[in-house]
Amino acid sequence: MPTIVTPDDRPRYNRVPKVTADFWLIKLMAVTMGETAADYLSVQMGLGLTTTSLVMSAILAAALVWQFLQTRYVPASYWLAVVLISIVGTLITDNLVDNFHVPLVVTTVAFAIALAVTFLLWFLSERTLSIHSIFTTRRGAFYWLAILFTFALGTAAGDLVSEKFALGYLAAGILFGMVIVSLSLGYFFLKLDGILAFWLIYILTRPLGASFGDLLSQPTQYGGLGLGTVITSAIFLVTIVAIVIYMSLRHEGEELAGGG
Amino acid sequence: MKQILLAILLIAVPVAAFTGFQVYATSKNTAPAAAGLGDLSSLKIIIADVQALAAKGDLAGAAKRVTDFESAWDQGEPAIRPLNPTFWGNIDGASDAALKALREPTPSAAKVEKNLSSLMAELTDPSKPAS
Secondary structure, three states, rough: OOOOOOOOOOEEEEOOOOOOOHHHHHHHHHHHHHHHHHHHHHHOOOOOHHHHHHHHHHHHHHHHHHHOOOOOHHHHHHHHHHHHHHHHHHHHHHHHHOOOOOOOHHHHHHHHHHHHHHHHHHHHOOOOOOOOOOOOOOOHHHHHHHHHHHHHHHHHHHHHHHHHOOOOOOHHHHHHHHHHHHHHHHHHHHHOOHHHHHHHHHHHHHHHHHHHHHHHEEEEEOOOOOHHHHHHHHHHHHHHHHHHHHHHHHHOOOOEOOOO | OOOHHHHHHHHHHHHHHHHHHHHHHHHHHHOOOOOOOOOOOHHHHHHHHHHHHHHHHHHHHHHHHHHHHHHHEEEEHHHHHOOOOHHHHHHHHHHHHHHHHOOOOOOHHHHHHOOOHHHHHHHHHOOOOOO
């Protein structure tokens, strides 16, 4: 892809990371941590769902402001925003289901529509949905809006599937994992479009990570490993921070913005 | 369009395989038809404590102890609810009523006792809809 060069001849950088194995690893951990941290904040801290949601949303807004100020991929900023979106997305869906009693089928369909509309507007505006060329604020806005809806959709759809089919954590994780593997094989061997594959898999990593988080943190009498939300969140937080520091020092994941 | 169809196919195949396997595995394994919610005795122990405190007239203490139940119930939701969402819902409704009764500005002992009894009944047999 040709490099985008600005009028003053400096190359433009993509503001979001290259899609590599590292990317998916941290993404999964961010999702898992979002699930367990959201549980911890609203249950253990005793603030209740509504207060916790408001506080975390405010922190997310601040993090997104910081992210939008960056003009290249800055791991700390990007992944902080992703982890917070994971937490806030979980809290919002839980709010809708627990406080407002909105059925999971409704939230799943609503978020699917919201995501589709976002992609439509994005495409009409930018003529490309490429994640390798996020170098304007407007494209960033579409990107992060899509990310937010993929988290909400992933949460709702994942909960819906697990509930309707009474799957345990392990079974649910295996199901979502299988679909992700299938889509990956489609991309590598059957010419499935890269951007389509990216977003579908991105949605599915949410329920996959959530199942994994529940498997680790939930009590053994319910089929989990009983580590608890505190330890699980802490383990993943430390791991994410370590990888982000590593990425920052090595400048991994940066790429010049592609054409489109 | 072809891409969308390909994506749908790639999603449908593992889902079908998984479902097929699940159906096969559970048919071989004649599991009991009525899916209960498993062992809720730890929750019942907490409610028994709450009932004891309320019976002694210590409604403030009861309200404090019931938060332990609330935490445990919320934490257990991802595990318990899928086992039988209807049964889970019956308990959850009774739980909400009991929590509400205990958290009123001036709780009524009679109302608290009634709601706690309903909750205990649901925990014992969640197949009955909340009274």
